[in-house]
Amino acid sequence: MSTLQSFLIVSALLFGIGLTGVLTRRNAILVLLGIEFMLNAANLNFIAFWRFGPNPEALTGVMFALFAIAVAAAEAAVGLALVIAIYRHARTANLDAVEELKG
Amino acid sequence: MFELFDQLFVNLKHAVVGALPEGWQVLASPLISAAAILGVFASLFALTVLVERKGLGRIQNRPGPNRVGPAGLLQPLADFIKALTKEDIVPVSADKVLHFLAPVVMLAPVLLAYAVLPFGRNMVAVDFDAGLLFFFAAGACVELAVFMAGWSSHNKFSLLGAMRAIAQMISYELPLILATLGVVMLVGSLSLVDIVASQAGHHWGWLARWWVFTPWGLAAFVIFLIAATAESNRAPFDLPEGEAELVAGHLVEYSGFKYAIFFIAEYLGLFAVSALAITLFLGGWHAPVAALDWLPSWFWFGAKLAGFIVFFIWVRGTLPRVRVDHLMGFAWKFLLPLVLWNLVVAAVWWYSRGWAFAGAGILRWVGCAAMILIPYSLLGRALYTRHGLGPRTYRLAA
Amino acid sequence: MNTALLIFSTITLAGAAAAMTLRNLIHCALAGAVAFLGLAGLFLGLGAEFVAFGQVLVYVGAVAILIVIAVLLTRPARVAGESPRVEPWLPGVGIGVLVTGALVAMVKASLVARSPEAVSSPAAPVKAIGEQLMTTYVLPLEVLGLLLTAALIGAVLLALRDPGEARRP
Numbered sequence: 001m002s003t004l005q006s007f008l009i010v011s012a013l014l015f016g017i018g019l020t021g022v023l024t025r026r027n028a029i030l031v032l033l034g035i036e037f038m039l040n041a042a043n044l045n046f047i048a049f050w051r052f053g054p055n056p057e058a059l060t061g062v063m064f065a066l067f068a069i070a071v072a073a074a075e076a077a078v079g080l081a082l083v084i085a086i087y088r089h090a091r092t093a094n095l096d097a098v099e100e101l102k103g
Numbered sequence: 104m105f106e107l108f109d110q111l112f113v114n115l116k117h118a119v120v121g122a123l124p125e126g127w128q129v130l131a132s133p134l135i136s137a138a139a140i141l142g143v144f145a146s147l148f149a150l151t152v153l154v155e156r157k158g159l160g161r162i163q164n165r166p167g168p169n170r171v172g173p174a175g176l177l178q179p180l181a182d183f184i185k186a187l188t189k190e191d192i193v194p195v196s197a198d199k200v201l202h203f204l205a206p207v208v209m210l211a212p213v214l215l216a217y218a219v220l221p222f223g224r225n226m227v228a229v230d231f232d233a234g235l236l237f238f239f240a241a242g243a244c245v246e247l248a249v250f251m252a253g254w255s256s257h258n259k260f261s262l263l264g265a266m267r268a269i270a271q272m273i274s275y276e277l278p279l280i281l282a283t284l285g286v287v288m289l290v291g292s293l294s295l296v297d298i299v300a301s302q303a304g305h306h307w308g309w310l311a312r313w314w315v316f317t318p319w320g321l322a323a324f325v326i327f328l329i330a331a332t333a334e335s336n337r338a339p340f341d342l343p344e345g346e347a348e349l350v351a352g353h354l355v356e357y358s359g360f361k362y363a364i365f366f367i368a369e370y371l372g373l374f375a376v377s378a379l380a381i382t383l384f385l386g387g388w389h390a391p392v393a394a395l396d397w398l399p400s401w402f403w404f405g406a407k408l409a410g411f412i413v414f415f416i417w418v419r420g421t422l423p424r425v426r427v428d429h430l431m432g433f434a435w436k437f438l439l440p441l442v443l444w445n446l447v448v449a450a451v452w453w454y455s456r457g458w459a460f461a462g463a464g465i466l467r468w469v470g471c472a473a474m475i476l477i478p479y480s481l482l483g484r485a486l487y488t489r490h491g492l493g494p495r496t497y498r499l500a501a
Numbered sequence: 502m503n504t505a506l507l508i509f510s511t512i513t514l515a516g517a518a519a520a521m522t523l524r525n526l527i528h529c530a531l532a533g534a535v536a537f538l539g540l541a542g543l544f545l546g547l548g549a550e551f552v553a554f555g556q557v558l559v560y561v562g563a564v565a566i567l568i569v570i571a572v573l574l575t576r577p578a579r580v581a582g583e584s585p586r587v588e589p590w591l592p593g594v595g596i597g598v599l600v601t602g603a604l605v606a607m608v609k610a611s612l613v614a615r616s617p618e619a620v621s622s623p624a625a626p627v628k629a630i631g632e633q634l635m636t637t638y639v640l641p642l643e644v645l646g647l648l649l650t651a652a653l654i655g656a657v658l659l660a661l662r663d664p665g666e667a668r669r670p
Contacts, residue, residue, distance in 0.1 A: 016604065024590045047543075051547045063633060067641060069559050236555065243561055
């Protein structure tokens with residue numbers, strides 16, 4: 001098993017953990033955390049492919065990971081603000097309790 | 104002779120590492136560096152506590168500790184034994200694991216931050232290409248430790264204190280990082296070794312070429328110093344621990360050696376951030392004037408650090424505590440716009456480096472200084488009058 | 502894969518698994534921070550220093566703190582015996598295991614298995630990253646700055662108190 005492959009497997013496992021968490025937890029904040037794990041798994045893939053790819057001087061993977069981190073920060077800020085707004089409205093952060101579209 | 108003293112510790116380490124068998128050398132080199140940093144700064148901490156207690160005593164017109172040893176010199180030892188033997192109380196309702204882990208999580212990143220600081224010529228544990236970012240990344244972990252300490256105690260005062268501390272640290276982290284960016288921009292490197300190397304040489308053959316001698320560098324240095332004081336929760340920004348209102352903030356439920364570890368972490372953080380200020384603005388281990396170049400590099404670093412420590416003690420003894428709303432307003436409305444503007448001034452400084460007409464040097468300096476001072480006074484005056492930051496008049500009940 | 506990378510992968514996966522299974526939300530968030538730290542270690546091992554430190558700065562210094570504060574602000578009203586999971590949780594876990602299994606199987610079967618080891622260690626120099634950000638990627642960088650500003654303002658507006666809501670005395 002090559003080194004690249006082992007990184008990809010770690011990344012796949014991380015993605016799986018994040019996905020399972022998103023599908024099974026009811027708290028909106030933990031769903032967000034699970035999404036962050038999936039994003040991070042993708043980042044690990046980008047960095048691994050950059051490192052073992054044919055043209056590491058181009059830095060494409062590193063750039064993609066950097067932009068993904070920045071976008072993830074924005075996503076977390078807006079997502080958590082949304083959770084707080086929902087909590088203020090519905091008095092809960094549990095996703096299956098917030099099922100009405102009408103306010 | 105100079106070479107011998109200057110490289111004393113470097114050669115000592117090489118000798119020790121060289122004496123070890125081949126397989127151990129890879130492991131021994133970082134371990135020796137870590138042990139040296141730990142030993143030096145832990146003893147500096149003990150010394151600082153003594154100097155601080157003595158100095159604060161002088162400022163407040165009392166003798167300070169003077170019972171243990173000659174003139175109270177053994178006081179740190181007594182403090183150490185006291186902290187070690189005191190009963191360690193964990194509240195019943197506390198989250199035991201987090202309560203135990205918080206001091207460790209607090210101390211570890213602070214110690215890690217020392218890895219990238221150059222203490223003298225060739226005296227740096229790890230020269231990361233992104234050393235400055237490493238320093239701030241390590242500093243970011245401290246916030247989580249403060250939260251762990253405050254939350255795990257299950258005490259409303261500690262939670263309030265932790266929330267205040269986090270809000271303060273996040274707010275002041277922005278000016279702290281942005282103040283360093285001017286230097287990074289002009290040096291073109293995030294490596295602290297490169298930043299020190301960029302400050303070699305002399306103006307007019309005698310005055311060192313430090314960044315603090317440029318107008319934007321001076322402004323960034325002052326902002327950095329203010330933000331660093333707030334970042335390490337020192338007076339006058341010690342609101343998170345405000346004894347009068349929050350008892351001791353996130354430290355309420357800590358006693359004995361765990362409390363001592365928080366205390367050590369706080370002081371080591373202060374030393375680290377002072378060392379960073381020295382590295383970025385005060386030329387690192389370079390001598391201030393050419394005539395003093397014969398003293399070893401580590402001496403200059405130590406002397407500057409000692410100066411910083413004395414300065415912080417002086418500030419603590421002199422200034423009253425800031426109010427919470429003033430604290431936040433100061434960071435977001437005053438420091439942040441100024442530090443962003445300062446980056447623009449740094450860029451102007453960089454692009455005007457090619458000026459060659461008569462009096463260009465003076466014009467450049469005065470022009471940049473005016474570019475900083477005029478917005479500073481306008482903004483300061485606006486805030487002063489509009490947001491009630493000015494002096495207050497208190498009316499006594501008649 | 503050498504020992505350090507093995508340790509960091511274990512930390513990452515264990516932290517992530519703990520974050521997704523623990524009952525106490527604060528513990529979950531802190532375990533998540535551990536997972537982010539482990540990932541930063543993996544990035545460091547891959548030679549991407551800048552990304553690793555950026556990851557710690559953004560995820561541990563900002564996102565973890567945000568999550569923790571959001572948990573405190575939305576402290577769930579304690580309903581006795583309420584499960585922290587979505588009620589029929591088996592389908593969710595099943596889908597997760599299936600997707601993970603498929604991914605791992607694909608990685609195992611792919612050409613990547615025969616790819617050569619990296620020849621040299623091309624540690625990404627910070628200078629090169631900076632130069633690329635200012636030349637090739639300058640437009641994405643500007644757009645990102647705009648996005649972050651918009652997100653900042655949006656988050657503040659979303660979390661603001663409703664104008665109709667009475668202020669607490």
